[in-house]
Amino acid sequence: MNELIQQIVDGLGRGGIYALIALGIAVIFGVMHLVNFAHGELITVSAYSAYGLFQAGWNWWFIVPAVILIAGMTSVVIEFLAFRWVRGAPDFTMLMTSFGIHFVVQALFVMYVSANFRQFPRPDWIFNTVKIAGISFEVFDIAVIFFTLLTLIGTFWILQKTMFGISLRAAAEDFDAARLMGVRSDRIIRGAFALSGVLAGVAAVFWLMRSGQAGPTAGLTPMLKGVLAALIGGLGSLGGAVLGGVALGLVEVMLISRLPEGLVGLTDGIVFLLIAFLFVFRPQGFISVRRAERV
């Protein structure tokens, strides 16, 4: 029993990070109908920023807000440089564009920093454990869960209560109608990218605290997990993305702790396989957003 609770907390910790990434992907899908495979580049950029700031002698307390800010700005810049041009393009073009950005950013880091991974110190408290009711938990997991909840509450407050959030939800529901009602599409899209960048920044902070390294492909795994989580939840459904992230985290932890010794290396492969099966039978994800096409 204790072990199960430990695993659930561990899974929620992992899943929280995925949820933040997935939420950012879902926000952009809502306004642009784009599945952003370049979302992971925000984490790559965050990783190198953290590395750079460490070199400059900063410590984690200052790096955290800096990384979040940089991720948000990078997201807006990427929109401005690339995605702006393919708004409303066929799905194939948008998918390919996001992969193009992924490859270009990766190549830029190979070119100007290094193809090798760079290490930076992890905060010293992340391996600490606390005992609550006789069960020991990692402090890190609890911190992740706490701050993820905080971020999610903040995000949903923005979406529910602010003018920007309401326009964004309207645009996600029916972009053309929202535009006809006077919602400024430029601003909404840029705002969505900023929001999604900030969410990626928060996720990046936790991801980096755990991995403690920066490399050109640092964003690949979190991006894939995020896209999968968003898809599991049903693209475009913001709540679904969060649920998808948490579900993915839990499944991973359960698999790791239950798989036989030789197969643990295949965890990601098995998760992929399970998800591929999910799409085969429920291509619209768990929560299907009815997107009735007018014919």
Added chain:
Amino acid sequence: MSKEYFHSRLFTLVGPILIFAVLVCGGLLYASFGGSARDGLITQMLINAIIVLGIQIYVGNTGVLSFGHIGFGAIAGYAFAICAISPTRKNSQIPDAPFGLSGIDLTPFQSVLVSILLTVIVAFIIGLGLARSGARSGSVAATVITLALLFVVHEVAKNWIDLTRGGKTGLSFSPLGNATLQGRGWIYIALLFAIITARLFKETRLGRLAQAAREDDLAARAVGIDPAVQQMISLLLSVTLVSIGASLRVFELGSINPRLFFFKFTLLTLTMLIVGGRNSVTGAVVGVVIITAGSEFTRYLAGPSVDVAALDWILRSGLTDIFLGASMLGFMIFKPAGLLGDWELDKWLKKFLPEKTNAEAVKDRVENNQERSHQSLNVEGVVVDFGGFRALDRAEIRAGTDEVVGLIGPNGAGKTTLLNVITGVVDCSEGYLKINGKSIEGLQPHMIARAGLVRTFQNLRLFHLLSVRENIEVARLASPDANNRLETVAIEELLHITGLDELRNRRAGELDYGNARRLELARAAAANPVFLLLDEPTSGMSDHESEAMIHQVRSVASLIGAGVVVIDHDLNFITGICDRVYVLDQGRLISTGSPEEISLDEKVRAAYLGSS
């Protein structure tokens, strides 16, 4: 007719053969001026061309973005290596291989066959999954499934050490890992095969139906195409070429490891395909040449032989990756169709041949006015709810093949919804749908089309990239009684009736509104339905045009011997064309009768004027 058809197909071969000749001669010429490094480069380029052509067959014809083809390549590559490496060598590298694989000893040729077989089986299973997920042009679920394949294969190759020797070392044919493939004979044969297969497939019935579904999934289903079948066959054929290419790649390098068929190679091959133009076979080959040359050039610039201090910030390693990524991104943003779009060398050359006149085609004209026995469409008691809103409340409509039936009503009356129910786009919660007493409820749209109900779309869903004539041909090909030979006559007749004669080679996407509407009519008719269902065929037309449409619809219907159900707002058109009219209001049938009777009906007037 069949001879002519054969000749036109034969001419299609001119393109692939010329492309092959230019590619090989150019390569040999380039290699002859340099050392063995250039030789190796050309060999690699030819092999990559085979793989890219393989990917083109799937991605180009179906529009589904696949990241999995290099995953298939990995499966094929390992299958080939494990079969072809000599048993003694295998015993030292993978002595514990399962199923006694370390003992088998096959020739390279046999090994390629095994690798194709294995990969095609895997592809078949993946293809079933893709079909189940509703793959269509640009669909994300399909892309993620293929991406998952790429990763899963990679993970397995890295971790199944007994079979693959793991990620660090990989398998090799000889201790030094030297190249094993002597000469390029096999590469030439495979390449020629690949170019011809890809080019011919594009022109086959299957290929063209796949392209139609790529352009508009729903419209393709509406004329009776089931995209899943086309996609599966494209996938299997495509994977066959990829397997051949991957085996050659492994054999040429003399070794294989998981990195050989992963993200980097995926990026390379996809960029080649996209830069040249994914819908064109000529384009795929052009893309391979351009990207190979570009990569080589950037590698040279970034290398030690060019040393310009002022440009040091750009001439450094990683330049090639930037070149690839930027090419992909740049083309997607500025020229998403690639350099050549869907241009083909042989199609272009054909323009210089004297064109066959229409008179010749009309000469052996058959009496096409098919004498069909009377058939009936019965729709009764249809109920549809959208959430809490009852869009249709026991709506009904009856039609026979000898009449034109109108369906009118104010906006929001449920006319299009009823048409959507009849064609299987929307499900109804209650009601009967019968054609000649045979129930068609719950059938998929393409099955309904094959049962004889073909529709047009209010908001125009043509196959944009296909020409006017091709739009009609595809519908003809999709109809169940079509054989591979096109019935030129019927198509000519349709073009003539709808006045699209002179626009036949225009792309459908370039047509103005009126012509696009007429093409929708011609395309639906070409599927040879029992009933033509027209959704606002005169919307956006001038009075003059819609008057002409009365005659056009009647002529088309009598040509194919079909009944017509038509929705429209233009009362002149409706009275001019219909034998009988049904009036819907708020989802209910409020009146039915001849156009004259309807125009005198108080209830109808009330519904239109909004008073009660």
